[in-house]
Amino acid sequence: MSERTGWKSWLTTVDHKRIGLLYFWTAFGFFLVGGLEALLIRTQLARPENHLISAQTYNQLFTMHGTTMVFLALMPLSVALFNYIVPLQIGARDVAFPRLNAFSYWVFLLGGLFMNLSWFVGPLFHAGTLSVAPNGGWFGYANLTERQYSPGPNIDFWLLGLQILGVASLAGGFNFIVTILNLRAPGMKMMRLPVFSWMTLVTSFLIITAFPVITVALAFLMFDRFFGTHFYLTSAGGDPVLWQHLFWIFGHPEVYILILPAMGVVSEVLPTFSRKPLFGYTVVVYSGVLIGFLGWGVWSHHMFSVGLGPIADSVFSATTMLIAVPTGVKIFNWIGTLWGGQIRFTTAMLFSLGFIAMFIIGGLSGVSHASPPADLQQTDTYYVVAHIHYVLFGGTVLGLFSGMYYWWPKMTGRKLSEPLGQVHFWLTLVGMNLAFFPMHLIGLLGMPRRIYTYPAELGVGNLNLVSTVGAFLIAVALLVFIFNLWRTRTRGEIAGNDPWGGATLEWSIPSPPPVHNFDAIPTVHGRMPLWSEPEKMKQHGPVGHMHVPPGSIWPFVAACGLPLLASSLLTHRLWLVFVGGAVLLVGIYRWAFEPFEV
């Protein structure tokens, strides 16, 4: 494949930059879908005893909102930045395994579509409704998810969809570990690695270790639902708490999978717009690694209400408080970076500052969960919903927006409009606090989560209305952002190589970068090569013929095998197993034996 235009070139691309863009637009699309689900939820909750949405539909909405945001929006939006930025930051021409990278993307896309098809295919399953979307909550507690309590295909879509998505995450995890460890430019020692790349590395390690656990948990559920085992059924001695353990052993590292990339973004943005190196680089890096390790030892704080006994509760309470320490260390380092800096309040900077402030609030409510007696009052109330949204929206989403404003010029060659960006930021900040802060109170006043309506006597009607207004404000802010993206295509200011005066290697090359990224791979001698030796980092045009890997259709073909295999279980059709298996095998074999060299 030599031509680089037309839809076919996108189907076969193995260029990390194009795959990054594919990831971005797909994940952004799913982000809008998840947002729409949130708006429906908030509309339903705007006043007490509302019957706009049925309880059944409401269950599907909150399940798909959570699942979509975690697995189809926030993780892949981070991966979009990993893809586009990490090879540029470390001075590489691509990731270590370009075709595996394409495979990850296609599996992600197909897995996301597979799960969302459940909104429309009810009639195929004689369900009596259009939608058979998953309805067991995003952490799908057993034994509610078992066949006898959830007989429809809803949970099947959920568990099979997550299995497919897991493959995409794992493949991406291996790829980025090897890329960062092995494809660094000469002189870029590990302790000279930009913090965003460091956090990508830690996140990738968390992905490859956490996802196998949920794979097993989902496999047990699959066997229970399709083959009559009793892994989570008490009737045969099984234990639904096993699901909780396996899910949260995955689920808590997953929280850090979601937040560490945003912390990486903030650690890039703050130095650039303070004109100061990151305060305590080493400590920030080690804190990130430590968070990665400790993230494995806190899972049972999601399970205090199970009654695991005083020893387990005390241990997990202590580890949970402990993990707040490296997180707090990072926050002080970011503040230290700002101290005495020449601060420019660009939109990217505002989002990073917003991240710090909002993440502190989310972190504080998180610490309050660490105490079992307090947690017992908070479990399954809106207080927990407030907490998760302060960390995942106030943290991850603000961090990712910061990254988008920061790197958009690099990815497209044009800067997003700053005035529109400022409007976007302030509307988002006000909107999210209106939407999520009242939830703390709503929860403490006793409103449980995941109930489709509430009585007026509970006295939380006004607070809920405020929350709904906030949610719509966030939606308006998002429309401003979309308008900004659209406008920038033709009218955005041309960025040039380095619109912000950044210190890391991605700013030494044109925007958008050429296919081969670097004309000559630079040799670096410090953490901030563009600040310490800008002359040496200049690009002088391609030397001779740049060999660019050809595209390949086979990662896409192989990826198509997975939803086919999942469909065979969903529809109980054995022949589909053979079709799916054959497509997967042909894809992998053709891929493995393709003449291919970098």
Add this chain to the structure above:
Amino acid sequence: MSTGHHTSLGLDSRKIAFWAFIGSECLLFGSLISTYLVYKGKSLVGPYPHDVLNIPFTSFSTFDLLMSSLWMVLALAAVQRNDMKWAKVWLLGTALGGLIFLGGQVWEFSHFVREGLTLHTNLFGATFFVLTGTHGLHVAVGVLWLLTLLVRALQGKLTSANAMTVEITGLYWHFVDVIWIVIFTLVYLIQ
């Protein structure tokens, strides 16, 4: 792929990826084995492990799988010195070792089913079949991989230039073998 190019760690990228993969697989089998152990003795009805597990028979399977690991080592050594005749012999031997193991597992599984132990009989059946079945699936993938290499060798397309590919196949094969030793010890020997 970056074979033959400069890399930061001086190692082949595929090899690092594969070690990461093995780390990931440890968590997969770790979860399966932990579940087996947690549910040990929790079955409400029989057959129980001591009713059906046949240690002498499985010891033979284990020995066979261990030997196939040795043949894998010999296959890699042969490829590295470009002795393709012996490489083919040992690759075939390794694949056959895997096939014999799988045959043993098929026999064992069908024997258990005749004894009344299925996936849905009790927790022992569920955890046992899913754990050993997942391992069996890994062996089957390994056999397919080895046979692919064998075909490549017969076509003359596998030479010492591809030694890294064979080395990675070996890593996988030895890993699957090590996992089996853990399973054999925890499931069969320590009942």
